[in-house]
Amino acid sequence: MQIGLVGRPYTGKTTLFNLLTGSAYETGLSGKREVLTGNAAVPDKRIEYLARLYKPQKTVYAQIQFKDIPGVHSGDGAGAANKLLEEVRGADALVQVVRAFQEDMVGVVTETADPSKELADFASDLVLADMVAVENRLKRIENTKKPSKDALTQAGLLKSILTALENEQRLSELKFSEAEKSLIADQNFLTEKPLVVVVNIDEKQLSSNNYPGRDKLLNFASNHQIPVIEVCARIEMEINQLPKTERDEFLKDLGLTESGINHLAHTAYNLLGLISFFTVGQDEVRAWTIRKGTKTRRAAGKVHSDIERGFIRAEVFHFEDIKHLGSVSTVKEKGLFRLEGKEYIVKDGDIISFRFNV
Ligand SMILES: Nc1nc2c(ncn2[C@@H]2O[C@H](COP(=O)(O)OP(=O)(O)O)[C@@H](O)[C@H]2O)c(=O)[nH]1
Ligand SMILES: [Mg+2]
Known part of the structure; x- marks a missing residue:
């Protein structure tokens, strides 16, 4: 691009x-x-x-x-x-x-x-x-x-x-x-x-x-x-x-x-039709670039090809939710923390952690 x-x-x-x-x-x-x-x-x-x-x-x-x-x-x-x-x-x-x-x-x-x-x-x-x-x-x-x-x-x-x-x-x-x-x-x-x-x-x-x-x-x-x-x-x-x-x-x-x-x-x-999803943690906060319409499994491949291959599920919540509620635990309490399969279409501003096995 x-x-x-x-x-x-x-x-x-x-x-x-x-x-x-x-x-x-x-x-x-x-x-x-x-x-x-x-x-x-x-x-x-x-x-x-x-x-x-x-x-x-x-x-x-x-x-x-x-x-x-x-x-x-x-x-x-x-x-x-x-x-x-x-x-x-x-x-x-x-x-x-x-x-x-x-x-x-x-x-x-x-x-x-x-x-x-x-x-x-x-x-x-x-x-x-x-x-x-x-x-x-x-x-x-x-x-x-x-x-x-x-x-x-x-x-x-x-x-x-x-x-x-x-x-x-x-x-x-x-x-x-x-x-x-x-x-x-x-x-x-x-x-x-x-x-x-x-x-x-x-x-x-x-x-x-x-x-x-x-x-x-x-x-x-x-x-x-x-x-x-x-x-x-x-x-x-x-x-x-x-x-x-x-x-x-x-x-x-x-x-x-x-x-x-x-x-x-x-x-x-x-x-260019590009959007960002985020991965977060104490070691790294990072934006990843995907095309609009990309599904979870494909998006996982951006982070690592092993994660795409061994993809099980994605834990997803949205940036706006954490911004409004202030912490991940409150996001969880409110039921806004979701598990998504490989067919889920990633949205701009999704915060994702991938579950996978290799
Ligand atoms: N006054 C003024 N000069 C500018 C501005 N932008 C660029 N320049 C000047 O215009 C000249 C050409 O700029 P450059 O970036 O090399 O243009 P290019 O040929 O399109 O790559 C340079 O001397 C710049 O300093 C601006 O907003 N105001
Ligand atoms: Mg020039």
């Missing part, structure tokens, strides 16, 4: 990547143009609560992987641009960073920021790339002497997809049946990938809650069902330098309840 940070050069991708992953790569003009990968902890207030309760030796947050993919420069050849596009194709979800902050990057970015145009241009680039892919596939089917029945069904579907793309629709906006999904599963279309837009704003825009073209951008995003997060990377860097204990106060002064980086990490996690 990998999330690609994409967008034009000098929009703040590497700055955000550094903040998300705790790295210190060069940004701006001194930044190297290379693809970076790194892990980001997904902040979780629930884990903090459980750590206060259990005082474990070790606390482990859920993690997601980010990839910083440099933007295409005007001087890039087709080869370089294609290589970057392949990187984008390899991501499971995309975060597009657009620039709204106004400060000029001396001599580099001369044009004023136009975030809504940046978003729309990138959206059409993705649509175009998918159109090319669809047309190529259609040509290949047409050039086959005796196409299989499946190929013909696929061609029918691809033609309707092409029409949608010509109307500037993203594939993520279309409804496909399961059968249709499997027909195009191997195509890895770009507009099918979940997408979030991060608008990188400056301090003034943050306090005025506005920037040029904001309505237009929000309108475009909502028409295409693209979530938008407004972040001030500059301020995020300041927050990052504060001791943890002072961060909440600083955010409150800015009228925020959560840092933009935390919000981004959460959104990306949800966007």
Whole structure:
């Protein structure tokens, strides 16, 4: 599972990547143009609560992987641009960073920021790339002497997809049946990938809650069902330098309840269809990542393959229950502590201990 940070050069991708992953790569003009990968902890207030309760030796947050993919420069050849596009194709979800902050990057970015145009241009680039892919596939089917029945069904579907793309629709906006999904599963279309837009704003825009073209951008995003997060990377860097204990106060002064980086990490996690269950104890409080809809036995395999193999039962209660009641013994008294079999579908926030034999 990998999330690609994409967008034009000098929009703040590497700055955000550094903040998300705790790295210190060069940004701006001194930044190297290379693809970076790194892990980001997904902040979780629930884990903090459980750590206060259990005082474990070790606390482990859920993690997601980010990839910083440099933007295409005007001087890039087709080869370089294609290589970057392949990187984008390899991501499971995309975060597009657009620039709204106004400060000029001396001599580099001369044009004023136009975030809504940046978003729309990138959206059409993705649509175009998918159109090319669809047309190529259609040509290949047409050039086959005796196409299989499946190929013909696929061609029918691809033609309707092409029409949608010509109307500037993203594939993520279309409804496909399961059968249709499997027909195009191997195509890895770009507009099918979940997408979030991060608008990188400056301090003034943050306090005025506005920037040029904001309505237009929000309108475009909502028409295409693209979530938008407004972040001030500059301020995020300041927050990052504060001791943890002072961060909440600083955010409150800015009228925020959560840092933009935390919000981004959460959104990306949800966007990938991921949820967390927890294991707790004096030695370790830990979040484990599974896809929505995963059953207990499979979830057990995340912790250890032996536990999946020798799975007997899961003892389950929910984070909200312990939060309301304050202790495991009260959760038990209230009958909220359950035994579940291997078919139980794990919920976000379940606290589980597995019974198994090997
Ligand atoms: N004023 C301002 N500058 C920023 C902000 N975010 C990034 N920058 C600067 O913009 C330049 C480009 O940032 P970088 O992260 O390298 O962009 P990338 O090319 O998209 O990776 C750097 O000099 C950053 O310090 C911001 O929110 N406000
Ligand atoms: Mg960069």
